[in-house]
Amino acid sequence: MSTVRLSTTSYVVLGLIALRGPSTSYDLKRAIGRSVGYFWNFPHAQLYSEPKRLEEAGLLELDEEDFGRRRKTYSITDAGLAAQRAWLAEPVNAHFELRDVAEIKLFFNELAGPEDIARLAKDQITQHERRIAEYEQMRQRFGDVPDVATRMITLELGLEMEHTALAFWRRVSARIESGEFPTAEGRPQR
Amino acid sequence: MSTVRLSTTSYVVLGLIALRGPSTSYDLKRAIGRSVGYFWNFPHAQLYSEPKRLEEAGLLELDEEDFGRRRKTYSITDAGLAAQRAWLAEPVNAHFELRDVAEIKLFFNELAGPEDIARLAKDQITQHERRIAEYEQMRQRFGDVPDVATRMITLELGLEMEHTALAFWRRVSARIESGEFPTAEGRPQR
DNA sequence: TCCAGACCGTCTGTTTCAGACGGTCTGGAG
DNA sequence: CTCCAGACCGTCTGAAACAGACGGTCTGGA
Numbered sequence: 059m060s061t062v063r064l065s066t067t068s069y070v071v072l073g074l075i076a077l078r079g080p081s082t083s084y085d086l087k088r089a090i091g092r093s094v095g096y097f098w099n100f101p102h103a104q105l106y107s108e109p110k111r112l113e114e115a116g117l118l119e120l121d122e123e124d125f126g127r128r129r130k131t132y133s134i135t136d137a138g139l140a141a142q143r144a145w146l147a148e149p150v151n152a153h154f155e156l157r158d159v160a161e162i163k164l165f166f167n168e169l170a171g172p173e174d175i176a177r178l179a180k181d182q183i184t185q186h187e188r189r190i191a192e193y194e195q196m197r198q199r200f201g202d203v204p205d206v207a208t209r210m211i212t213l214e215l216g217l218e219m220e221h222t223a224l225a226f227w228r229r230v231s232a233r234i235e236s237g238e239f240p241t242a243e244g245r246p247q248r
Numbered sequence: 249m250s251t252v253r254l255s256t257t258s259y260v261v262l263g264l265i266a267l268r269g270p271s272t273s274y275d276l277k278r279a280i281g282r283s284v285g286y287f288w289n290f291p292h293a294q295l296y297s298e299p300k301r302l303e304e305a306g307l308l309e310l311d312e313e314d315f316g317r318r319r320k321t322y323s324i325t326d327a328g329l330a331a332q333r334a335w336l337a338e339p340v341n342a343h344f345e346l347r348d349v350a351e352i353k354l355f356f357n358e359l360a361g362p363e364d365i366a367r368l369a370k371d372q373i374t375q376h377e378r379r380i381a382e383y384e385q386m387r388q389r390f391g392d393v394p395d396v397a398t399r400m401i402t403l404e405l406g407l408e409m410e411h412t413a414l415a416f417w418r419r420v421s422a423r424i425e426s427g428e429f430p431t432a433e434g435r436p437q438r
Numbered sequence: 439t440c441c442a443g444a445c446c447g448t449c450t451g452t453t454t455c456a457g458a459c460g461g462t463c464t465g466g467a468g
Numbered sequence: 469c470t471c472c473a474g475a476c477c478g479t480c481t482g483a484a485a486c487a488g489a490c491g492g493t494c495t496g497g498a
């Protein structure tokens with residue numbers, strides 16, 4: 059039990075175990091895939107190393123099967139819960155971070171042909187429609203399960219972001235149809 | 249001149265040099281700070297190593313001052329421009345990625361007190377208002393400069409995302425005022 | 439009995455990362 | 469003319485994060 063530096067990812071693990079109760083890394087992986095993963099993604103390998111660290115720090119408790127698969131189940135300790143609560147009480151000074159390749163390409167539209175941008179917009183529309191359907195399905199499935207209903211609130215934001223982006227790309231698409239984007243040719247570079 | 253693996257960051261560098269003309273790493277740093285940085289951020293140190301790589305790959309051309317500060321100025325080669333165009337023509341199959349600590353904390357609201365969430369919402373409102381003001385100022389400053397006007401399009405999406413998020417957090421804030429969020433106490437964990 | 443497919447975990451080399459650090463130049467106050 | 473603040477500019481380092489290949493295990497049903 060030593061002190062370690064906790065990252066946001068640590069708190070995702072801690073919080074999820076606090077909410078779900080005792081969980082294996084694999085449990086977490088799946089749980090994250092349909093919740094927090096949408097606004098904080100990271101490789102699943104970390105879900106095996108991170109709990110180990112947290113256990114060594116005394117924030118999680120390990121229970122290992124002594125037969126068969128020897129699954130490792132982690133549960134939260136009082137110290138862990140305290141740490142999580144303290145973190146939740148800390149102010150967040152950060153703005154969200156976005157990583158969007160599509161926007162980069164759009165930004166560079168002067169270097170591309172209009173047909174590239176048209177394709178880009180079309181693909182993005184599909185992406186966002188798909189994502190909206192995904193979210194909508196979740197909402198229907200869990201929207202009225204009382205136990206998780208209050209977790210669903212982030213879904214609302216996700217959904218609204220999607221609709222905003224979708225509307226944007228639809229507009230881009232329309233503007234191209236009407237020939238509004240200039241061609242790459244005829245523009246000097248350097 | 250060897251073949252290297254190009255990352256999105258490489259194309260940001262390439263594209264920016266194509267748009268702006270010959271640039272130093274420091275130029276790029278500043279340019280990114282007020283444009284692409286908003287949807288593709290990375291440490292500025294990479295702006296010193298990346299162009300070097302790209303130069304070795306024959307996609308950039310190096311011109312070094314032979315006096316004083318010995319600034320290194322990079323310009324794009326034909327091969328570089330071709331690579332950039334090819335990339336722009338490639339389909340984007342990825343959805344944007346969001347990293348948002350505030351949403352994580354909101355997701356874990358059951359473990360926190362309502363006053364924590366109130367604080368969180370309040371802070372986020374400030375964050376987004378600030379960012380909106382920032383964007384708005386840019387729009388006013390560059391909105392009608394013909395040379396950059398077409399780059400401004402991503403600003404629109406940024407602005408709309410901000411407004412969506414702002415509205416969301418305002419609603420969260422209102423819902424707390426009306427005592428809608430449950431307290432952490434009284435909920436079992438594990 | 440056997441196999442497909444889900445379940446579960448580890449490992450590896452490469453990138454990315456934050457951010458401390460250090461040097462250089464310019465304008466203007468004294 | 470000298471000196472200093474503040475902008476300008478670049479490098480380096482150890483620690484984290486990363487993708488994703490790989491390998492093993494279990495269960496149901498053909």
